[in-house]
Amino acid sequence: MKSPTLSVVITVYNEEDNIQPLLAQTYAALEGIDYEVILVEDGATDRTVEEVKKYANSRTRLLIFNKNYGQTTALAAGIDAATGAYIATMDGDLQNDPSDIPGMLKKAMEEDWDVVAGRRANRQDGFVLRKIPSKIANWIIRNTTKVYLNDYGCTLRVYRAHIAQNMGLYGELHRFIPVLAKQEGARMTEVDVKHHPRIHGTSKYGLSRTFKVMADLILMLFFQKYFLRPIHIFGSFGLLALFIGVLINIYMLALKIAGEDIWGRPMLLLGFILFIGGIQLITTGLIAEVIIRTYFESQDKKTYRIKAVYQGEHESV
Structure with a gap:
């Protein structure tokens, strides 16, 4: 069976009122493109599944989770199931607009981008609870990871399939997909996309996600800089602490020899x-190094990815 040009992965959770317009808009936007649509239902408790079955066409697959796993896992499942040469991801709440996808796909194909990320130019969300925390988080992520995008929270993106399927999505790392893609060597660009206010359902996000973003950022910085060489961070801090500790202990020993009572002193x-x-x-650094080597060697994984191989056509002389 021939693989489609584009796989569109849409995550849905309790979006029963959005399914019919979502699918209608998606099918209309993709007309003329060889596509498949993969809906991932993340353990909904309403009639989302029934609505999908009612309105899905023959190019649509529905993955139904047995419980709610979260957006990152839902995206990972949809991306794993995709068979297209390119993969587009978007939310199922109608705030992303499927009509942006053809233009993003065209840009990726014609300009040879690995990732075309959406940037919500006129974001239709609350200013205090959504826009301000998002701007702060975007600024922090951009300046700490050195992956210079403006909108990390926009799910609407188009990827080359091999980039999307090798990112390793776990936990709640969907906010850091551009950073994960960059680690795979992806060439990325950003384009303005439309953004609509939510009409049906309720937002699944709140202010508490800001703290999760900061916690995940620490993990991403570790992955980005020290995943393949954990001894560099643990060993560096360990040697520094050990050196200062030895100096302090030598100083305290000298005081003891001089006849001073050092017992109970905070310095000791x-x-x-x-x-x-x-x-x-x-x-800890040494143990982490052993674990990393076991991870790669036991599964015959490589610490590199070859982008392309060129075979010369001239005969040897």
Whole structure:
């Protein structure tokens, strides 16, 4: 069976009132494109599944989870199931507009981009609870990861399939998909896309997600800089702590030899903690190095990806 040009992955959770217009708009936007639509139903408790079955066409597949796993897992499942050369992702709440997809696909194909990311030019969300936290999070992510996009929260993106399917989506890392794509060597660009106010259903996000973003950012920075060399971060901090601890302990020993009573002094406790903590950090780095090597070698994984191979056509002389 011939693979389509484009797979559109849409995550839905309790969106029963949005399904009919969502599918109608998506099918209309994709007319003239060889496509498939993959809907991932993330453990809905309403009639989302029934609505999809009522309105889905023959090019649509529905993946039904047995419970709610979250958006990252839903995206990962849809991307894994996709068979197209390009994969588009979007939310099922009608705030993303499917009519933007053909233009993004054309840009990716004609200009050889691996990822074309949407940027909500006129975002239709609450200013205090959504826009301000989003702007702060975007600024922090952009300046710490050095992946220079303006809108990390927009799900509407088009990827080359091999990039999307090798990103390794876990936990709640969907906010950091551009960073994961960059780690795969992706060439990325950003385009303005339409954004609509939510009409049906309720938002699944709140202010609490800001703290999750910050926690995930620490993980992403570790993945980005130290995943293949954990000893560099654990060992560096460990050696620094160990060195300071040794200096403090030598100083306290000198005071003891000079006849001063050092028992109970905070400096003595600090030296002991830094000494032991330094040893523990170095040990953690060594263990992490062993785990990384086991991860790659036990599964015959490579620490690199070859983008292309060219075979010369001239005979040897």
